[in-house]
Amino acid sequence: MMFAYFFCQNMGWPGSMGPIGIAVLIGSVLGLWLWSKAAAAMAARRAEQLLAQEQEQRYAARVEWLAQWPAPVREPIARMAWASPELWAPMGLGREPRWVGSGANAAWDPGEGLVLMDVEATDIGVRVRLEMLEGQAPKHFREARDKMTNSFDIAAVHVVADHGNQIWLDLQIVDPLKGIKVSPLLDSVTAERIKQAAAAATTPAEETQLLTEACRGAQLMVPVNGLSCTDDIVLMTSQYGNQVTVNLASGAHGAVQGASRSGKSIFLNSLLAYASLMRDVRVVIIDPNSAAVAPWWRTAYLVCNSTNPKAATKVLKQVNDEMKARESLFWEARTDRITRFSPDMPLYLVVIDEIPEFASDKEFQAEAKRFGAQSAKFGGRFYPAGQKLDENSLSTATRANLFDRFCFRVESRHDMTHLFENAPDLMAKGLTAVDESMPQGTAIVRTRSHPQTSRARAVYMPTEACWVVSDAIVAVRGEVRPLPSKPTPATNSNAKAITATGDPAVIEAPPQKADPRAVPALPPRSSQGRNGIVVPFGRNRTEQGSVEDALAGPGDPEDQGTGTK
Incomplete structure (x- = not known):
């Protein structure tokens, strides 16, 4: 230029x-x-x-x-973060973007949606924290749960909590009630062998044999006397993926109800296994069927497997008297409740399985009512169990003191009302124990530590594993009493009678014939198949495939076995 x-x-x-x-x-x-x-x-x-x-x-x-988030929820999370109005408007929880006005007065309205504040992983998926719009309340989200579930293409959406203008939602992508979760008392290798044994068994007899082999050589994850009554007992996993626990020291009485093979016995196994390992708990078991008491016969403080209600009443009366003897501590400690326990001042856990067996005995009912009403302040915890805990099995006064309630599968709605008076309301919400399709070990649960009534599945503690625990306890503490000796054949005709010493007689089992379908024993732990899967027993490859193909791997979400007894 x-x-x-x-x-x-x-x-x-x-x-x-x-x-x-x-x-x-x-x-x-x-x-x-x-x-x-x-x-x-x-x-x-x-x-x-x-x-x-x-x-x-x-x-x-x-x-x-x-x-960092599971694949099924990445898209809904992305839309929450960067396309909120378009996501929430079709569900009635937001406003779609649009042009408003016309001509020279036309203006673009970007719409309005929930603001994503935070995301965190959970056992069942993810939990999101959202800022609600003005005028919104949790009820709007509960009403839109089905729409959210379909829009997000996930298993379920749960309204967890709200505070101010914020709300927490759980986006569920896995069902925590599917599959077997073995008790955390057992080591991981044994747990995997138990899962595979339960999945491979086709009959109860085969299941017993395979589980016995699976539990052989099991290692306890806590030492004998390594637990206290102040420690939480992991009993179940809820439908929301969190653990359902009870704490004997700070907890209360409980009740367990369920039909035959609903999972009630496995649940009691976990409770008794934890309590037996505790250094400051005295376990008392009354079980006329012997199934629950058998593994703990040598370790429990008091046991009774008699069908004679007088024997059961005698045990309960002794416990009640020992509880009453602690009354003087109230004046010494200037308190109305014992809250500190030790080996010298232990907590008493009384478990009575099949309590309806003693329903007609007035003396037994009186002692049960006495224990339920007075023992909590003296350091006693009461867990009656049975197929039907109706008014004949438990008095109204006793039932009122049972705060932790576990209802496994039952036959009728009336049976469910024995533990949950609001059963019709729960059933209207889809929470029912009257369901033949309920997996074994699944129950409707409400406890002090888990006050929201929900479904939960018991952790798997087979009876075969309970014997491993009791063997470990005997090795450290010694036997409280030996296992009952087998009576002579002449005593079998009167096997259910109480002996002169007060101990119930034991029926000698008839010789068992070999089962032609019996499978070989489980191999040692070191036996592994393809991809490191432990092969639970040595089967040859058949036309259906190898045992490794037949067994569900640890990542299979489907429930492949009974899960519980």
Whole structure:
């Protein structure tokens, strides 16, 4: 440009400028224009490159952030974060973007949606914290649960809590009630062998044999006397994925109800296994069927497997008298409740299985009522169990003191009302124990530590594993009493009678014939199959495939076995 200016000045402007000068001037102006256009285009390309780079970085950050969450919930989380109005409006929880007005007054309304505040992983999926819109309440989200479940394409959505204008939702992608969860008292190798044994068994006899082999050599994850009554007992996993626990020291009485093979016995196994390992708990078991008491015969403080109600009453009366003897401590400690326990001042856990067997005995009912009403303050915990805990089995006064309630599968709605008076309301919400399709070990549960009534599944503690626990206890503490000796054949006719010493006689089992379908024993732990899967027994490859193909692996979400007895 300066060149054109000086050129024009020297050549004479404008009159004396010749054609050459005019051409130079036009060329300079045109060059300047072209240069400015090229510079602008270059700047635009650079801006586009920077924007694309920034978008790529932002996208990479989003992908990295989303990658930490389970795949099924990544899309709904992404839409919550970056397309909230479009996500929530169809569910009635937001406002869609749209044009409002017309003509020159038209304006774009970006819509309104919930603001995603936080995301955290849970055992069943993820939990999101959202900022609600003005006028919204938790009830709006409960009413929209089905819409959210379908829109997110996941198993379920649960309203967990709310505070102020924020709400917490659980996005469930897995069912915690499917599959077997072995008691945390057992080591992981044994737990895996138990799962595979339960999955492979096709008959109760086969299940017993395989579980016995699976539990052989099991290792306890806690030492004998390593637990206290102040420790939480892990009994179940709830439908929300969290653990259902009871604490004997700070807890209360409980009740367990369930039909035959509903999982009630396995539940009691876990409770008794934990309590037996505790250094400051005295376990008392009354079981006319002997199933619950058998593994703990050598270790429990008091046991009774007699069907004679007088024997059971005698045990209960002794416990009640020992509880009453502690009354003087109230004056010494200036309190109305014993809350500190030790080996010298232990907590008493009384478990009575099949308590309806003694329903007609007034003396037994009186002692049970006495224990239920008075023992809690003296350090006693009462857990009656049975197939039907009706008013004949438990008095109204006794039932009122049973705060922790576990109802496994039952035959009728009336049976369910024995533990849950609001059973019709629960059933209307889909919480029912009157369901033949309920997996064994699944129950309707409400406890002090888990006050929201929900479904839960008991952790798996087979009876065969209970014998491992009792063997470990005997090795450390010694026997409280030996196992009952087998009577002579002549005593079998009167096997259910009480002996002169007060101990119930034992029926000698008839010799067992070999089962032609019996499977070989489980191999040692070191026997592993493809991908490190422990092979539970040595079967040859058949037309259905190898045992490794037949058994569900640890990641199989489907329930492949009985799970519980």
